[in-house]
Amino acid sequence: MRNGSIVASAAAIATGLLLSACGDGAAVPGGERAAPGDDITAPGTTLEIGERAVVPFEHKRDKRGVPGTVVEKGTIAITVTGVEKGAPADLPQSGGSTIDERITPYYISFTAENLDGSTLDNARVELHGRLDGGRSTSLAMGFAQGVDKCESKSAPRFFDEPGLSFTSCTIEPSLHGEDVAEVHFTDAPDYEDSPVVWTR
Secondary structure, three states, X not given: OEOXXXXXXXXXXXXXXXXXXXXXXXXXXXXXXXXXXXXXXXOOOEEEOOOEEEEEEEEEEEOOOOOOEEEEEEEEEEEEEEEEEOOHHHOOOOOOOOOOOOEEEEEEEEEXXXXXXXXXXXXXXXOEEEOHHHOOOOOOOOOOOEEOOEEOOOOEOOOOOOOOEEEEEEEEEEEOOOOOOEEEEOOOHHHOOOOEEEEO
16 A cells, blocks of 8 residues: 555454345445445545545445435445556447547456445445546546457346445446556545545
8 A cells, every 4th residue: 555544443343154145236245345444535645546545435326115315424455456548449339420530448247245234235346547647538438348259248136234235347438548547446435535445
């Protein structure tokens, strides 16, 4: 870990039997369990690809069997496992349009783990690719389900046991061949202006 400090203490982690669950993403029991007192990764921390961040997480979900929604707060671990350069031809074309050779997709692979047993059913973890120095790629393109080489997944239908994890992938398109050099987590109030950053 570089250029960052670890502060604060996450909630104690409940123990118990881990169960796999079915859903959009496949929940995997086990993984790197958080011990009681596992520390939250501070806003502004810089990590390398493959290093793990422990962050607060909020998820707006439907109540099970009850009308309306509830905001569930919890603690998750995110590990960015790779950033791979794709090809313009990988991206879906619509209406017989030609391939836009100016746009190169980058595939950001990661694992997310439920640390405290919060009810995070069907939650989506959002990560953002950035150019060198944190610059935006300046492209707003939606790939909700991903592509063959990068399948975007939400958490499984039942994702409420400590230690359950799932893998997903985010597509970050870049213009004119500029490399996506960083991955940012900004999806919590204290991290919007001071993200956790993974560097290649």
